[in-house]
Amino acid sequence: MGARPLLNRRLDGLGTTIFAEMSALATATGSINLGQGFPDTDGPEEVREAAVRALREGRGNQYPPGPGVPELRTAISAHQRRRYGLDYDPDTEVLVTAGATEAIAAALLALLEPGDEVVALEPFYDSYSACIAMAGAVRVPLTLRAPDFRPDLDRLRSLVTPRTRLLLLNSPHNPTGLVLSPDELTAIAELAVERDLLVVTDEVYEHLVFEGAHHPIAALPGMRERTVSISSAGKTFSFTGWKVGWVTGTPELVAAVRTAKQYLTYVSAGPFQYAVAEALALPDSYFDGFRADLLHKRDLLADGLAAAGFRVFRPGGTYFVTTDITPLGEQDGIEFCRSLPERCGVVAIPNAVFYDDVDAGRPLVRFTFCKRVDVLEDAVDRLTRLRPVDRTSRTS
Numbered sequence: 236m237g238a239r240p241l242l243n244r245r246l247d248g249l250g251t252t253i254f255a256e257m258s259a260l261a262t263a264t265g266s267i268n269l270g271q272g273f274p275d276t277d278g279p280e281e282v283r284e285a286a287v288r289a290l291r292e293g294r295g296n297q298y299p300p301g302p303g304v305p306e307l308r309t310a311i312s313a314h315q316r317r318r319y320g321l322d323y324d325p326d327t328e329v330l331v332t333a334g335a336t337e338a339i340a341a342a343l344l345a346l347l348e349p350g351d352e353v354v355a356l357e358p359f360y361d362s363y364s365a366c367i368a369m370a371g372a373v374r375v376p377l378t379l380r381a382p383d384f385r386p387d388l389d390r391l392r393s394l395v396t397p398r399t400r401l402l403l404l405n406s407p408h409n410p411t412g413l414v415l416s417p418d419e420l421t422a423i424a425e426l427a428v429e430r431d432l433l434v435v436t437d438e439v440y441e442h443l444v445f446e447g448a449h450h451p452i453a454a455l456p457g458m459r460e461r462t463v464s465i466s467s468a469g470k471t472f473s474f475t476g477w478k479v480g481w482v483t484g485t486p487e488l489v490a491a492v493r494t495a496k497q498y499l500t501y502v503s504a505g506p507f508q509y510a511v512a513e514a515l516a517l518p519d520s521y522f523d524g525f526r527a528d529l530l531h532k533r534d535l536l537a538d539g540l541a542a543a544g545f546r547v548f549r550p551g552g553t554y555f556v557t558t559d560i561t562p563l564g565e566q567d568g569i570e571f572c573r574s575l576p577e578r579c580g581v582v583a584i585p586n587a588v589f590y591d592d593v594d595a596g597r598p599l600v601r602f603t604f605c606k607r608v609d610v611l612e613d614a615v616d617r618l619t620r621l622r623p624v625d626r627t628s629r630t631s
């Protein structure tokens with residue numbers, strides 16, 4: 236095939252995701268996988284049954300409508316109104332996608348010209364870099380740093396140039412657990428309005444905010460007309476395999492995203508769309524119970540990691556906790572995560588892979604707590620074996 240590389244230059248360096256490498260390591264070593272963020276128990280039984288019913292009754296077994304089944308679009312619209320007071324017309328302002336992943340890809344492919352700059356919070360969720368690259372655009376990181384990972388808003392302002400087209404936000408933020416505060420969201424919104432920027436906001440952890448409430452940036456003044464909001468059923472209802480996500484925005488923005496989306500998957504997850512429509516209409520007690528369960532697990536894992544000698548950055552949202560391994564006498568998260576399964580039978584993810592600024596992420600390691608309590612307890616037990624031996628207390 237000659238000297239030309241097969242993989243095009245836009246995808247250079249995007250080999251295999253870290254999740255594939257670490258999950259394979261987990262399987263090979265029989266380790267507890269606290270790397271990839273998927274729950275080890277399914278979501279509500281009635282939602283699972285709703286999918287079975289739809290499948291048996293022949294709803295969604297053939298291509299559903301391009302924008303998504305009307306029942307789900309109506310349920311998404313009702314959810315945005317009930318939770319946030321946001322009004323979206325189910326027919327023109329809501330689009331169902333193959334998970335948030337496709338929504339992100341379609342939004343970026345639709346809205347970016349080659350050479351456009353995208354300012355995004357780093358560490359980035361891994362698909363952001365890939366999609367910005369596939370769109371031929373340029374990513375400009377706003378680096379979030381330990382210990383609190385708050386965005387430097389003056390720095391953000393200085394990163395915006397005449398080539399900046401779009402701000403790509405994620406709150407609650409994976410992997411740091413940062414939840415943007417109302418003041419931060421207001422400052423970001425004012426900048427977007429002033430510089431006439433589009434905003435794409437990934438809010439898949441909207442129901443996992445542990446203190447206070449989730450505030451969608453689309454609700455702020457001047458933002459509705461420039462914001463593509465993205466969410467998904469995977470995290471909120473513990474059905475990550477169903478891949479039902481959605482976009483809300485103005486008719487113009489949704490039509491643009493749909494133009495790209497129709498040539499990616501066209502449609503997906505027919506019967507599951509009906510089930511997710513029912514899930515979104517669950518009473519507040521479901522959402523409150525889900526958050527309370529994960530809050531308990533957050534504290535279980537965070538306390539356990541601290542007792543095991545990690546420096547722990549307790550997250551305000553998501554189901555991930557980021558730690559610093561330097562108190563354990565370790566420096567490099569990637570090396571640490573490669574050796575961890577062998578050393579104690581636990582798999583984690585090095586945050587460095589989500590940073591362009593590798594120094595900012597080097598000693599940071601992410602663990603997920605969306606697992607059963609007994610699994611988390613076992614993991615904590617295994618991790619305490621890492622503690623440097625205290626030689627002064629030896630008796631023999």
Ligand SMILES: *Cc1c(COP(=O)(O)O)cnc(C)c1O
Nearest residue numbers: 334335336360409439467469480
């Ligand atoms: C899990 C995750 C996604 C992907 O959501 P799907 O609905 O499974 O495609 C997108 N963004 C973030 C930040 C995530 O953690």
